[in-house]
Amino acid sequence: FALAAASPTEPDPIGQSPQIQDGLVIRAPTTCPVVQDGLTSTTFPWTHAPTCLPLVLPAGEHGGRHSTYCVFTNAAFNDGRGISIVTSPESAAELAAEVWETGLGRGRAEQGLWEAREVEGKGLGLFAKRLVDSGETIILESPVLVVSREVLGSVSHSxxxxxxxxxxxxxxxxxxxxxxxxSRRGGESEVEDIVNVNAMGAKVWDGTSHLIVVPEAARINHACRPNAYYRFSDASLTLTVFSLSPIPPGTELTFSYGFSQLPFTSRTAALKETWGFTCTCALCSSTPSNISASDTRLSDIAGLKASLPTSLEDIPQYIALIPRLVALLEEEGLYAELGMYEEILAYAWSAVGSEGRARAWAERAEVHWGVVAGKDSWEARRCGELAGNVKEHYTWGTWEGDIWEG
Known part of the structure; x- marks a missing residue:
């Protein structure tokens, strides 16, 4: 991209790169000469001329490095919903042509699963309009903004x-x-404030960290024991919000904004410092005895995780520790990790030659992976394969020794 001459210091000019594509409709892709690993890559239809500027990024205590970042917009994407991506030219060049052919046109409130309502002290929130089953998709939508984390970390504020x-x-x-x-918190830059308050973290097509803004999902408020979760597909530029557990009609949909496995005092302090609110979720508003019991479980969970072996030579330790860990995670309402630990336990029982136990834990893992990663995910399918034929699995009978020793 040809950039306007710019000084690395303020005030800042606006750099303009040449038009990639004219018009406001998606047309056939054209080539943009972005050199990446010695090759010329191809970008895909943008409905506006990309605007590019050199930014200074932090690099150590006393230095900085200069990198170019651009705004790439396709105003026709997803039936005219549009998308703007603020990233490096090299990252934009990695986008696959199939992304622009998806034509989502789905995922909005017409599905009848949720509605927006005012929540005292929190602004708008989303509420279930009917019973939502565990693992059911609540929102399926494309982000309207995708912003590189490095852009937000730049010292080139203007x-x-x-x-x-x-x-x-x-x-x-x-x-x-x-x-x-x-929602905003009152920062100097309105748009930057909106991104910081409402965006979700995601890895994108080239492995870099970005923030995505999906306005519908941004209305979901925090709870330390949430009933919803999300996954992002960088291949199709879609965010899926789904239920972690059954959600009765009239119940508010909630995400965890982080720190969910910290004890009460540390958790509420971290939420206050990071997000600027005092948590009033069901757990944090509960009785002192309930909060104390939760803190005890969280301490036990942390201890069990720290005690898990790092070598497959210690399979008896997995068998001894993971059932208790799974039970505590369930009791505490931390459902997102269940599939991972249940799968490990299924492999452990397969390795020691216990077909029934291996199948039972693989079936549980398949269910929970189906919720978190999707029923058609590789995680759910591999657990289903183990449950379907334990003795043909590569882990079957691979551990030698007495599991009751040690």
Whole structure:
């Protein structure tokens, strides 16, 4: 990309790169000369000329490095919902052509699963309109903003603001209004404040860390024991919000904003420092005895995790420790990790030649992986394969020794 000449210091000019594609509709991809690993990569249809600026990124105590970041917008993506991506030219060049052919056109409130309501002290929240089964998709939608974490970490404040405001400004009007209506904390830059408050972390197609903004999902409030979770597909640019457990009608949908496995005092302090609110979820508003019991379970969970072996030579330790760990996670309402530990236990029982126990734990893991990763995920399928034929699995009978020794 050809960049306008720019000084690394303020004030900042706005750099413009050449138009990649004219018009406001998706047309055939054209080639953009982005050199990456010695090769010329191909980008895909953008409906606006990318705006590019050099940013200064922190590099050690006393230095900084210069990198170019651009705003790439496709205002026609997902039936005119639009998307703006603030990232490096090299990262943008990695986007696959199939992304632009998905034509989502789905996932909105017409599904009838949720509705937005005012929540005292929290603004808008989302509520289930009917019973939502465990693992059921609640929202399936594309992000309207994808922003590199490095952009937000840049010390080039004015340039960073230019890129973010350009990204939102190039979105279709309806989408732009959705973004600007999201919650803020009162930062100096309105758009940057919206991104910091409402975005979710995600790894994208080239392995780099970005933040994504999906306005519908951004309305989901925090709970330390949430009933919903999300996964992001960088292949199709879709966010799936799903239920971790059955959600009765009229119940508020909740995410964990983090720190869920810290004890009460540390957890509430971290939430206050990071997000600026005092948590009033069901757990944090419970009786002192319930909070104390929760803290005890969390301490036991941390201790068990620390005690788990790191070598497959210690299979009896897995068999001894994981059932208690799984029981504590379930009792504490920390469902997202269940599949992982149940799968490990299934392999352990298979290795020592216990077909029934291996199958039982593999079936449990298949269910819980199906919730967290999706029923068609590799995680769920591999557990299903183990449950279906334990003796043909590569782990069967591979451990030698008496599991009751030691």
């Amino acid at each position: 340039r960073r603001r230019v890129l973010l405001e350009k990204a939102v400004g190039q979105l279709p009007e309806k989408t732009r209004e959705m973004v600007m209506a999201l």
